[in-house]
Amino acid sequence: MSTIISSTIRIPSTTRVLANGLRVVAHEDSSAPIVTVHLMFRAGSRDERPGRTGLAHLLEHLMFEGSQHAPKGHFDDALERVGGSNNGSTWLDRTNYYETVPTHAVELPLWLERDRMAFFLPMLTGEVLELQRGVVMNERRQVIENRPYGMADEQLHELLFPADHPYSWPTIGYMRDLEQITLEDARAFYQTYYTPGNAVLVLAGDIGAERAFELAERYFGDLPAGPDVPPPPAQLLPPAPNGARRVMEDDVSFPRIMQAFAVPAYGTPDWIALDVLAYLLADGDSSRLQRALVRDGRLAQDVDSYLYPTALCGVFGFVATARSEVEPEALEHAIRQVVDEVIANGVTDEELTGAVRRVRRDQVSELATVEERADALAYAATVLGDADAVHTVLDGYAEVTTDDLRRVAAEYLVPERGATLVVIPRPGQDDEDEEADDE
Structure with missing residues (x-):
């Protein structure tokens, strides 16, 4: 028997794809004078390889260390001056960065995200990598290793999935792998996955679709698409772990x-x-x-x-x-x-x-x-x-x-x-x- 509950939940949106492959999604809601700029990359821990787990999450940390025209501290300070906020996160299938600002300041996060997408590498130095490696390793100790039941989910996934399955390792990475990540690893991951052709940009809130697309074209349209991203593994259930x-x-x-x-x-x-x-x-x-x-x-x-x-x-x-x-x-x-x-x-x-x-x-x-x-x-x-x-x-x-x-x-x-x-x-x-x- 089918349920009689129908869906009334709708998130009206319009999508346009720029010439460089960036998918831009506009969702208008003028109930409050704010806009969220949400940039999501199809890059998560599943895109790592054994021996280099934790790379996607480490790179997310590195991205908050500043870019060429917005050095460390400028990103947060600029947003705070206009009453905005920002954050980011990494998971199995994606990494995202997002800012919410008053409507009049919508171009600020677009400029900041453009700079991170196009001019981040000059700021990615060995010193910055070592600093954030230490931060992430300490996060692993606090959240995983030293917390009651903290290692349980990691071990459960190791039981459920074969060792080479992208969901078998934790998003934060293994400590032994975090120690081995090199500057070249971080640069290669960024150059491969942090490109317009591998990203989705959403502008949601007090902004019309045409205005959103015009701004997306202005701030991102001239960036190169980037290399072809390796295709993700096919949707396939892993072999049964046989209890x-x-x-x-x-x-x-x-x-x-x-x-x-x-x-x-x-x-x-x-x-x-x-x-x-x-x-x-x-x-x-x-x-x-x-x-x-x-x-x-x-x-x-x-x-x-x-x-x-x-x-x-x-x-x-x-x-x-x-x-x-x-x-x-x-x-x-x-x-x-x-x-x-x-x-x-x-x-x-x-x-x-x-x-x-x-x-x-x-x-x-x-x-x-x-x-x-x-x-x-x-x-x-x-x-x-x-x-x-x-x-x-x-x-x-x-x-x-x-x-x-x-x-x-x-x-x-x-x-x-x-x-x-x-x-x-x-x-x-x-x-x-x-x-x-x-x-």
């Missing part, structure tokens, strides 16, 4: 069970159905996993399910933290029972409708600002090839049926297709926690 399993000791107080499954890529009908299933299983106190593990079962402190919107394949996962005196195997068994019940008997129409409504709730919330809409348009253009494809995804939720949910659970969420990581307290950890409490 790969690992136990990891960590400085934690409670065991945690983590499971992941490689599933179809973002935007496909099966990915959309799996997204609905993730909401049905774990979103809200009345969801199946919340009832079985937290509210009624009293096995877990928390449980969640997630789905990555990634380009080569999706990643569907479960995470649950045990209550005191509960063994992690009990959580694993309870999660498996819930999924097997969906496979055996399906879900109800009411559950499906409720899950889609909760998806819609979050979609509306996540697209509330021009910054968020700019990101959604840029990501759709980068990963799906067309900014307007965001609507194909949004509309797809209304087509999901109860049969779809049962089918995707049976096809993708079976033990042989999954990988399981069990995080347990390091021996003696409980004693250390008690001593800390006594103090």
Whole structure:
């Protein structure tokens, strides 16, 4: 049975491609006198190679060290003087940079991004590289290595994917690889991927489409397209890990069970159905996993399910933290029972409708600002090839049926297709926690 919920979410936009290949997307919203300039490159950790992991993220850090006509400090100072803000991020499939400014100052971020795209290399020196290498290595220590459960996601991906798969390594990179990145590595990555032909520029907010295109042409139209970028790997599910399993000791107080499954890529009908299933299983106190593990079962402190919107394949996962005196195997068994019940008997129409409504709730919330809409348009253009494809995804939720949910659970969420990581307290950890409490 199909849901009766129709999509009313729209992000109207217009796209134009400059002669150098830069895709420019304009989204007008005059409800506030601000404009977001969002520049996204189809370059993420998937574009690295074993031995040089972390390069994409390190380069993002380097890009904030200044360019030829906007040396370090000028970028932030100039934006702050007009009341603007900026940031950037790196993920598996993309790297993005974005600024939000008052409408009258829209040309400032365009000039700054042009300078980073065209005149960054003169500022990329060995001294700058060593400074940011140290920053990123310290970030890895703080966020990954020295944080409870911090290494878990990294190890789970190593179990799920073959060693040469671009999603098998962490976006931040391995410490041993960060130590080996050279100035030539950083320069080559920048020259290959940071080009107009490999970028999407979104102007969203208080600006009309023709004005947006005119400014894009003025600031970026004369830049060379750049070299042909190596094509990304085809959308292909990796070989099943055959229930790969690992136990990891960590400085934690409670065991945690983590499971992941490689599933179809973002935007496909099966990915959309799996997204609905993730909401049905774990979103809200009345969801199946919340009832079985937290509210009624009293096995877990928390449980969640997630789905990555990634380009080569999706990643569907479960995470649950045990209550005191509960063994992690009990959580694993309870999660498996819930999924097997969906496979055996399906879900109800009411559950499906409720899950889609909760998806819609979050979609509306996540697209509330021009910054968020700019990101959604840029990501759709980068990963799906067309900014307007965001609507194909949004509309797809209304087509999901109860049969779809049962089918995707049976096809993708079976033990042989999954990988399981069990995080347990390091021996003696409980004693250390008690001593800390006594103090």
